[in-house]
Amino acid sequence: MKKALIVAPNWIGDALMAQPLFALLKARQPRLQLDVLAPKWVAPVLARMPEITQVFPTELAHGKLQLGARMMFAQQLKGEQYDAAYILPNSLKSALIPWLAGIPLRIGYRGEARWGLLNVRHANPPRKSRPPMVSHYAALGLKPGARLPETLTDPVLKASPQQVGDTATRFGIDHHTRVISFCPGAEYGSAKRWPAEHFAELAQMLRRAYPYTQIIALGSSKDSAIAEEIVNRAPFVRNLCGQTSLDDAIDLLARSEAAVCNDSGLMHVTAALGRPQVAVFGSSDPRHTPPLSPAASIMWLQLECSPCFARECPLGHLNCLKQIGPEMIFVELRKLLQRS
Ligand code: SF4
Known part of the structure; x- marks a missing residue:
């Protein structure tokens, strides 16, 4: 795999708790280019993560379908030729752009009947038995059901x-x-x-x-x-x-x-x-x-x-x-x- 797209969560805290996933992916494939599609209010945090090469900020409103805007983004991303997409939010909407962009591997948790949109589906544990968020996101970097490493790296932001x-x-x-x-x-x-x-x-x-x-x-x-x-x-x-x-x-x-x-x-x-x-x-x-x-x-x-x-x-x-x-x-x- 050479290039992967992350569809980022909608909250700043969640985006940071997803960073150990990015570190895990880079540790396993150091030459992997990781780009992120993120709401514009989360984008500055992702831009400071050492694992990320490019951030595509979106203006998509939380909770709205905005199909036209998603199709435009998908068209733009087609040229990037991603091998895989990691879709962190659980919504159907969030899985649309990678699917419309024709990204061959689309990885995420089951949820909101997005069977056709994802083709590597992880079982989504009920909220009460869900592991810490950081492990929940990091598990997407492995095959479904695989065990995570004992320790994950803590998030790090660049600040010159x-x-x-x-x-x-x-x-x-x-x-x-x-x-x-x-x-x-x-x-x-x-x-x-x-x-x-x-x-x-x-x-x-x-x-x-x-x-x-x-x-x-x-x-x-x-x-x-x-x-x-x-x-x-x-x-x-x-x-x-x-x-x-x-x-x-x-x-x-x-x-x-x-x-x-x-x-x-x-x-x-x-x-x-x-x-x-x-x-x-x-x-x-x-x-x-x-x-x-x-x-x-x-x-x-x-x-x-x-x-x-x-x-x-x-x-x-x-x-x-x-x-x-x-x-x-x-x-x-x-x-x-x-x-x-
Ligand atoms: S119910 Fe208890 S935990 Fe919940 S907000 Fe009130 S005091 Fe806090």
């Missing part, structure tokens, strides 16, 4: 010191002082978001312990209101949510001495940059989607009701997150800062 420095300068970051990033968003829902008042109290504790630290909040424009709540209680925190591109946010996380993240795409980005972080889990399960880095410390209470995987707390109290006090995160963060 020059670019990181330039981005930090552009955002007015003082080069001589420590930066701690807060990633207070989680697009999935409030059941994954540590309360803004806890973030603010943590910021006050950090300010007292490390007076010269710059604290910045990173995320999309959708996270800006939450970051503003933090700023209202801790005005020295800079709200950069919605002011950075994803590329900028990656650089600023690479510049950070540590981060505090909800279970979100930026948590996985921080892990792939090897930066120390405390990752806060609420309704989700860190055994399934952990930050893949030895520099990450996980905070999860594992209450009786958890993980419920709900977007909003079905019990209305959100104890899985509210009961994680700011001082608990502070203690973990201090350990990480001492270690680094």
